[in-house]
Amino acid sequence: MNPQSSLVEMGITPEVAQRALEQTNGDLEAAVNYIFSGEVYSAQPTEAVHSAPMPGFTPGSLTGVMGQSQDGDDDTDSSSSEHELSPPFSPRRSPDFPTAGANSNGVLDSPRKALVTDPTVVTPLPHSLFENYFALFSLAMCQYLPQILAKPELGDLSYDPKWAQGVCSTTTSLIEQLQRLSGVVNAPLSDRCCVSARIIAAVLDASLRRKLSEAEHLHEVLPSFIRSLIHAIERSGCFGDEQVRSLFVSSALSSEGKSLLSVLQFMPEEYESSLYAMFNALLYPELDEGEENGNSLLDVAPFLTIVFDEMDEDTEVTSGRGVDVPLEFYPQLYTKRVKDALVRPLQQQRRAAQERSRQVLAEMNSFKSYQGKDILKFINSALDYLQRDGQSKEAVDQLEQLKNSISEHKTQRKNEYKELSQKLHGEWNLSHPTYLIDEAKERDLVDEPYLLVLAVLHPGHYFQRSRSGQWKSVRADPNLVRLSDCAPAQVQTIIRHYTTFPSKTPLMLLYVKQSHVPEDAIVLKSLESNKGISSFLRMDQEELNRDYLT
Known part of the structure; x- marks a missing residue:
């Protein structure tokens, strides 16, 4: 090629x-x-690639990742200040976007889809980095939780022709925006090709805006946004206690006790060969004999969010092989139940196999040493002498037997080392735990996989999986949207390449448990039964038709 x-x-x-x-x-x-590097003219924003050396990563604990507990006391309940005006803090900036494809007014030439089967996408805000991730998270929720979002009947959603650009009244709530977005994302006959991330940024409450102004990393504010999303849905009164929260909030056990978390986060120095290896370093670090590690997940929420932090100014990076991100992931392997039943015995087997491998390797090296070579040299010389001069056949047979015994011992040690190595890199490999997954399934310790449904490389480039399994590559700036079909293997390849170097913007991965992917019939029924959404969709399509005719 x-x-x-x-x-x-x-x-x-x-x-x-x-x-x-x-x-x-x-x-x-x-x-x-x-x-x-962003120097080449293209339709999508890109990041600079750096090449300073990256130090080795020492496995840690869950303490850091639990720093943003879902129910931290320092956060103000978003229900109390959702519509307050925010103080004039300067937002975190996104990379600047080129304006290719825009008309003279600097806007998209048409808000309509090129094909009715195209997904509705989010266009980013040029100077509001984290707000763009909030909008993309909301987009995924609208795609995979539409039946939940449509359950509250809000009545009139007050249509504005410029709503998709983020124009809204001061009384507009987050749940209203989510219902509007869910409608155009899921309605088969909606021609709305894109919405601005401003539709979400415009309705953030004051406490969250304050956090945005102070945050340096996405994982510092994304849990607060998820919490505000949970509160927005819960306030409708349509759901029981913890019903919505349990969709997003996992629980974990560390040396400091039980914690709740909605985002699992990794630093740039923690890149490993695979996502499993990164979780292993977090939850299954190599321990000395007798040392106890209490890091475990307890309950894994159906919606699992993972963030790879963006690099800081002092981040030292180097080229690597990139991170292998599975399309089907089993975070259940990191629960205490599986850890006690399978992982601890497997770790013991690995330690024993590693120790035995060292012993076998030492024996093999002894055969290659001068002493080993001298023994075989002596036997071969003696055999030559005895066979040439017709000496005692009994002595020749004994020497031949000794030589064969040594050769057989060498072969056995070589095969044993090969078998141990294959197990350590195969069925006992925690970085690519195919055997462990199969064993856990057989023993009913895990049920079904979590599907990767959204992979955000940066606000203007992300991969989106439809409920049917089709992947789309989305490149968007405020003026231009480019869509292309993408094979699953391509998604993995591009993510692996992208994670060869830590980037200037966060990488966000969203996994959804397989059984929580709704069927299209259920989605359509939920939209049709919500009068506010149905009315809004009708008015939005009429507006798109007018725009098309004029």
Whole structure:
């Protein structure tokens, strides 16, 4: 495959690929770095790639990741200040976006979809980094929780032709915006191609805006947004205690006791070869004999959010192999139940196998040492002498037997070492735990996988999975949206490449438990039964039709 085809396989447009290769004299790796540096003109925002060395990562504990507990005392209940005006704090900036494809007014040429089967996407705000992630999180919720969002009957959703641009009254609530967004995302006949992230940013309460102004990393504010989303749904009075909260909030056990968390977070220095390896380092660090590690998940929420932190100014990074992110993930492996039943015995087997491997390797090396070579040299010399001079057949047979015994012992040790190595890298490998997953299923310790449904590389580039399983690559700026079908393997390949270097913007992964993916019939029924959503969709489609006719 030529360099341009390789770039296109990664989801880069042919024009951008050709231009990057021209600027780098056809060097594929340099072209990739050049594209991600943002210097090449393209329709999507990109990040700079850095190449300073990254120190080794020492496995830690859940203490850091639990720093943003779902119910921290320092947070103000979002229900008390949802519509207050925010103090004039300066927001965290997103990367600047190019304006290719815009008309003279600097807006999209048409708000209608090119194909009715295209998904509705979110266009980012140029200067509000974390708000864009809130909007993308909301988009995923609208796609995978529409029956929950549609249950509250709010009545009139007060249609404004500019609602998709984020124009709303001061009394507009988050649940109203979520119902509007859920309608256009899921209605088969909606032609709305995109909405601005401003529709969510415009209705954030004052306490969350204050946190946004002070936060340095996404994981510091995303739990607060998830909490505000939970409160917005709970205030409708349509759900029982903990019914909504349990969808997003997992529980975990650390050395400091039980904690609640809605986001699992990793620093740039914690990149490993796979997501499983990163979880292993967090929850199953290598321990000395007799040492106890209390880090475990207890209950895993059906919606699991994982954030790879963006790099700081002092982050030291280097090129690596990238992170293998599974499309089907089993976080249940990190619960205390599975840990006690399967992982502890497996860790003991691994330790015993590693110790035995060292012993076997030492024996094998002894055969290769001068002493081992001298023994075989002596036996071979003696056999040559005895066989040449017709000496005692009994002595020859004994020496042959000794030689064969040594050779057989070498072969046995070699096979034993090979078998142990295969088990350590195969069925006993916690970084790619296929055997562990199969064993846990067989013993009814895990039930079903969590499906990757959203992977945000940065606000202007993300991968979105439809409920039917089709992946779309979405590139968006405030003026242009580009959609393309994407094979599942391509999603993994691009994420792996993207995580070769920690980036300037966070990477957000959202997993949904398989049984919580709603059927289309249930989604449509929930939309049709909500009069406010149905009326809003009708008015929005009429507005799109007027725009099309004029």
